[in-house]
Amino acid sequence: MSGHDAFERTLAAIYDAMLDDARWPAASALIDEACGIKGNDLFVGEGPEGDVRVRFVGIYQRGQRREDLERDYLAHYYPIDECAPRFGQWPVGRPVHTRDLYAAGELKRSPAYNEALPKGGCQDGLRVRLDRPDSSRIAWNIGDPVDSDGWGTSRIAMVKKLLPHVRQFVCVRQALVLAGARSATVTSLLDNQRAGVLHLDRRGRILEVNDVARSILRSGNGLSDRKGTLRARAPADQVRLARLLSAALPASNAPAVGGSMRLRRSSLLSPFVVHVKPVAVPQPDYGARHVAALVLIAEPGRRQRINPEVVAATLELTPSETQVAVWLAEGRSVREMAEATGRTEGAIYRHLKQIYRKQSISRQADLVRLVLSLADLG
Structure with a gap:
């Protein structure tokens, strides 16, 4: 398989996994194959430098999740891993060789480098920060090369081509989890009441919207429906939105790619975050209007309402545990x-x-998901 074919196949799998993370293992395996690596990991944390709380860890090797390695690293190595604070200062979006994050002496004596990383097959790997503006700390760790060629130009180029799409996967998954749509289909998302959802055809025209999106469009504060197409309120945002939709709905044979942007509203309201995800159109389609792109509108500043009484009763917790x-x-x-x-x-x-x-x-991440699943009840 050519590098181009491997990239397009992997890209399609990443976008399929955005709606259902049960599909991520298959996408992760294709990433390993396309890049020629032993595995790849995702770490998601939250908070300022020096007080980052790990929210999610996913260590995968050839599509198999290694929860044993996740538990071992978090319990025994993460608190003492010398590279963690240095990696936190590394520029976002720039790959760095893992060994370059350790001092010369640490390469010889560090338990994290000499014990944990070989277990995970990533001692000779790369790391990339994919952080978001909302303080989410996202790290993509790329495992060791499977052969003796090492980190040649073509292998690094494939990693760089895939990294914006891996970042987009995490962004969309976070938005869907917060919207209570952990596992969803393009159609079922229209019933969601926590985020705005729109379906667009291949020309970017609106096919369907849910109630939340309809309310947003009617208000015209940030985003509106202009003769069946989406329009941003601010001219600069409209330029970015048009570029985002063009990438997801290419007129040529270029691969469809998703993306995200902040969308300004009035000065008194926090901005929306708009996520755009391409949707595969069945072929041949005989000219029918199919959903070709999914638009998700999220409001990061909006807190979900959590009723302590519902949490206590449902989870059978004491008052202190509930708090x-x-x-x-x-x-x-x-x-x-x-x-x-x-x-x-x-x-x-x-x-x-x-x-x-x-x-x-x-894990704390499991408890957070459990409590958030009860949000807005009662």
Whole structure:
């Protein structure tokens, strides 16, 4: 298979996985094949430098998730990994060789470099920061090359071609999870009441909208329906929106690619974030109007309403456990919870362990997802 064919096949799999992360293992395996690597990992965190909280870790090798390696790294190596603070200062979007993030002496004595990375097949890999403006910390770790050719020009070029699409995968997945649509289809998203959803045909004309999107378009504050097409309120935003839609709906044989942008509203309101995802059109289509692009409109500043009584009753938690669970879902750190309650951080961690035991889970990310699934109920 040529490099071009491998790229297009992998790209299609990444965009398929955006609506259902159960498809990510297959996409991850194709990334490994296209790049000629042993595996690739995604790390997602939140918070300022020096206080980044890990929200998600996904270590995959040839499409197989290695949760054993995830647990081992987070429990034993992440707190002492010397490269973590240096990587946090590395420019976004620029790949760096993993070994270059360690000092000469650390290459010899670092447990993370000499124990954890060989287990994960990424001691000779690359890392790329794909952070978002909303303070999400996204890292894509690319595993060791499968052969002795090392990091040649063509291999690095493939990584660079894929990295914006991997970043877009994480952005769309985050938006869908916050919208309560963890696993969805293009059609079922129209029933979602937490985010704006629009279907566009191959010419960029609006086919369907959900109630949230309809309300946004009617208000005209940021985005409007202009004779069946999307128009941004600000001229500069309209230029970017047109470019985004053109990339997702190419008139030529170029591959359709998605993207995201911030879309300004009035000065009193936080901006929307618009995600555009191409949708494969069945062939031959005999000229019928099919959905060719999905547009998702998210409002990052909007907090989901979490009813503590619903959380307590549903998860069978004590009042103290409920407070910790709700605060964690709202983004507070263990330190912030300890300061707010006058307790020690150890006491907060004990509450978390009790909650984990009751819910048969093991990570903060699992608890956050569980609590957010109850948002807006009751």
